[in-house]
Amino acid sequence: MTIPVFYYLILSAVVFLTGLVGVLIRRNIIIILLSVELMLNATNINFVAFSQYFHNVAGQVFVFFALTIAAAEVAVGLAIIIALHRAKSSINVDEFQLLKW
Amino acid sequence: MEQLFFFYFAAVIAVASVLVVALRNPIYSALSLLIMFFHVAGLYVSLRAEFLAAVQVIVYAGAILVLYLFVVMLLNLKQDDRYHRQWPVAGVVGLTLAVEAVMLTLLKGRAIPPAPANTNETVEGLGNTEALGDALYSTYLFPFEVASLILLVAMIGAIILAKKDIGGSEA
């Protein structure tokens, strides 16, 4: 008994939207980055599900690249967070509004 | 059996990801993300992508999330007292997209044929790790090299951003 591929699509959509909502409603930059990780994982689930569905390994290769990007993102993101915290001793996104008008 | 596992993994993934967003304490958020990563890895195993499952745990759970926790503790963060004031907008956007996604997959998803014939590269037969390595180092060699470049750039960028006095005294 195999799982229809659209079950995975629904799961991935739910996780992705959770991440999206997280990015919009949280004020802590770290949680926002965690939500971005959620979104990346949602796409990864999709890639792997379709890789299995099409019997093609390309989807898994893309997950590999997504992992690379996630690692790069977290390195730069956390460095930015540390720099921000050093400048304002806060990581609340509302406090960083110099470029806002 | 397979369905049982899928529904278990899916339920935990969904609940854990909601908790990541909803919990006030960043440490708890990070821990529910850890649970979610593990269950995603489990999902990968059930999809016969065991190499990715291992890499998922090593990279996401073992490196990325530890770095998050490291920073949370380093900065000694207080609890997030309330959500951002644009949460109604977020709710509307999220709900609309969720309804849309579920509707689309339900309407069109059922029309997807069960499983198409095998294309050129098969996941089965050759082991998963070998198949992945084969594709990675032949078809996707150039993207692979670009990925390593991205990592290098990220590494340099992170050091420059986080270091206090670049170019000051002997760094």
Place this chain on the structure above:
Amino acid sequence: MTELSLRLAVSLAQIAAVMGVVMLTVMILTLAERKVLGWMQDRMGPMEVGPYGILQPIADGLKLFFKEDIVPAGANKFMFSLAPILAMVPALIGFAVIPFGPSNKFELFGITVEPFVISDINIGILYILAFASIGAYGIILGGWASNSKYSLLGGLRSAAQVISYELNVGLAIVGVLILAGSLSLVKITEAQSGGFWHWYVFALPAPQIFAFVVYVISAVAETNRVPFDLPEAESELVAGFFTEYSGMRFAFFFIAEYANMVLVSCVAAAMFLGGWNAPYPGTILEHVGLGQFAWAENIAWFTVKAYLFLFLFFWLRATLPRLRYDQLMKFGWKVMLPIALGNIVVTSIAVYLFPR
């Protein structure tokens, strides 16, 4: 359905047996460490409980079991209880893929049983690496939840240390993986049969001796042992991340540390020193016509190799002073990492030039 439940029962029995052996080894190690240290420092070690103090581990266990379980004021109770479990489970779970002996198969009520291999998954070594990386969570969370600056500093130090040295462990074994062409520990061990010159430390075309040294040093660092025991440096941090722990929770961290030592020793034996293979072709018991008992000899060799590593841990502890934190980081990133990377390059070239 009966087949499934039978399979489950066999697996559970195997898991129970391995857990028992690991726990027993941990008990022996706590005594052996003190005895070895005593011997190296020209003293007796524990002598009071039982003849030559051999019942000391039981006394220690009883003492820890009956100690008051203190949760410090202001600590996060949930995390404080969760952390020791998070530290211990990954340390024990890794043993699932270690081949303790040859993969003899026999039929039991119609299902095939491999008594010395709990599971042979084709990503075996990655599985161990994955769970080893989870062990850091117990340490970090334990440090954070204790609401004590010493614990927190110990936890943070350990996070940085474990991440840095895990990388070296991972890179050090890549050479072996290139030679073996597999991630399964069972296959890697089987590829090293036929005498010690086939062990990957010495095997042509690319002896992994440098990788072996890097692995051993990084393994010592990853298990937070002297000389890399910065996270629990007594002289600066009281006891590091488990300063505030007492009773059974402390015992969990303790067991986790020793189980991790056993695990990295088993992995080192399996990856570099031929696992259960004897250092000569075949086994003696086979030559004298007792082929059906050859597994005993193989398991004995595995045990000897694993204990050799554990002895090395104690030896290092008796010999070396602790490193400073920046020295530790410099050593990891500027010495170990380049050696491991160089080893990968050399091994790949050698395997490319002399394919087998």
